[in-house]
Amino acid sequence: MTTTPVSPSLIATLPGRHYTDPELFRQEQEHIFESMWFCAVRGADLARPGAFRTVQVGRESVIVTRTRTGELRAFLNICRHRGARLCTEESGEVRRTLQCPYHAWTYDLEGKLVAAPNLVRMPDVDRVAYGLVKVALREWLGYAWVCLADEPPSFEETVLGAAVERLGDVAAIEHYGTEDLALGRRIVYDVRANWKLIVENFMECYHCATIHPELTDVLPEFADGYAAQYYVGHGAEFGEGIRGFTVDGSEGFATLPALSAGQDRRYYAITVKPTVFVNLVPDHVILHRMFPLAEDRTLVECDWLYAPEVVASEADLSKSVELFHRVNEQDFEACERTQPAMASRAYRNGGVLVPNEHHIGIFHAWVLEKLGGGHAGSVH
Ligand code: FES
Numbered sequence: 001m002t003t004t005p006v007s008p009s010l011i012a013t014l015p016g017r018h019y020t021d022p023e024l025f026r027q028e029q030e031h032i033f034e035s036m037w038f039c040a041v042r043g044a045d046l047a048r049p050g051a052f053r054t055v056q057v058g059r060e061s062v063i064v065t066r067t068r069t070g071e072l073r074a075f076l077n078i079c080r081h082r083g084a085r086l087c088t089e090e091s092g093e094v095r096r097t098l099q100c101p102y103h104a105w106t107y108d109l110e111g112k113l114v115a116a117p118n119l120v121r122m123p124d125v126d127r128v129a130y131g132l133v134k135v136a137l138r139e140w141l142g143y144a145w146v147c148l149a150d151e152p153p154s155f156e157e158t159v160l161g162a163a164v165e166r167l168g169d170v171a172a173i174e175h176y177g178t179e180d181l182a183l184g185r186r187i188v189y190d191v192r193a194n195w196k197l198i199v200e201n202f203m204e205c206y207h208c209a210t211i212h213p214e215l216t217d218v219l220p221e222f223a224d225g226y227a228a229q230y231y232v233g234h235g236a237e238f239g240e241g242i243r244g245f246t247v248d249g250s251e252g253f254a255t256l257p258a259l260s261a262g263q264d265r266r267y268y269a270i271t272v273k274p275t276v277f278v279n280l281v282p283d284h285v286i287l288h289r290m291f292p293l294a295e296d297r298t299l300v301e302c303d304w305l306y307a308p309e310v311v312a313s314e315a316d317l318s319k320s321v322e323l324f325h326r327v328n329e330q331d332f333e334a335c336e337r338t339q340p341a342m343a344s345r346a347y348r349n350g351g352v353l354v355p356n357e358h359h360i361g362i363f364h365a366w367v368l369e370k371l372g373g374g375h376a377g378s379v380h
């Protein structure tokens with residue numbers, strides 16, 4: 001397994017093929033992205049009834065829409081007649097129904113088949129049974145999380161559990177009131193790297209001193225390479241003289257109202273496997289959603305969320321956004337630099353993790369377990 005020591009200090013990573021093999025990626029789609037809760041859409045992006053977005057979840061296209069009564073619903077983006085893709089747009093808004101562009105089967109926003117040419121002459125057709133295929137949906141932090149599994153895993157254990165594991169309890173993240181925050185900025189990064197390289201990068205800070213000068217100025221404890229974020233309940237403290245989580249350490253915005261005293265002047269990072277990173281700072285929340293598209297390509301949608309009054313006042317967010325935007329660019333460049341090497345014979349048996357990175361071995365073991373335990377065989 002991945003935790004086998006190579007030497008007392010070093011343990012092996014996954015072999016290179018785990019980052020380059022389309023068949024292994026297909027298995028990850030099936031056993032990870034299509035089996036777990038997947039953070040798909042920000043609820044506020046679907047503000048009005050009839051608004052929809054389509055998202056790629058594993059190998060499936062999923063429609064998330066808001067009903068007339070204001071609920072979010074998710075369906076497979078497939079017409080029940082002869083299988084045409086129902087919505088080809090990434091986002092849009094309909095009045096009351098979704099109509100297939102092929103033979104005009106028409107579904108209401110609850111997914112029920114409500115009209116089709118000659119449908120009245122087929123009274124035996126069950127309009128619910130031939131409605132759109134529903135996908136499980138939960139809302140948390142203001143986002144719609146969907147799960148394609150017939151029997152979704154416990155949301156509490158697999159999603160909320162990540163916050164508990166990291167912060168000690170779920171109340172600590174609830175203090176940020178993320179679901180009530182407003183979108184200040186969204187940047188989508190098209191990263192030419194396997195999604196696991198992005199997760200691994202986010203999980204360690206061994207690289208912080210080398211590639212993140214602005215971040216380590218604000219959070220000096222990151223400069224020593226320890227993943228301080230991985231001690232339960234610990235958040236990295238702002239350096240002396242740092243006034244806010246901004247690119248130059250200048251003043252940010254008012255501290256979010258419900259934070260506890262200990263959460264002021266600290267940064268917390270949470271990885272919600274498989275595809276979400278949540279970054280908590282006193283005056284905003286940064287949430288990354290990954291959409292793995294291929295073994296070597298991942299879209300990362302990053303939202304900067306602020307108190308509604310900050311966004312409404314059209315305050316200048318640039319120094320605030322710039323800090324993590326730089327971190328993102330620095331991180332994704334590192335991941336893209338690593339991706340081609342995964343196919344090299346030098347990486348046939350993988351690389352190594354230093355002690356500061358040993359917890360990444362737990363992530364690797366988790367991936368292997370999802371792929372079916374012994375599947376990957378020995379990593380050596
Ligand atoms: Fe959609 Fe025929 S495939 S109406």
Ligand code: FE
Pocket residue numbers: 201202207208212327331
């Ligand atoms: Fe980084």
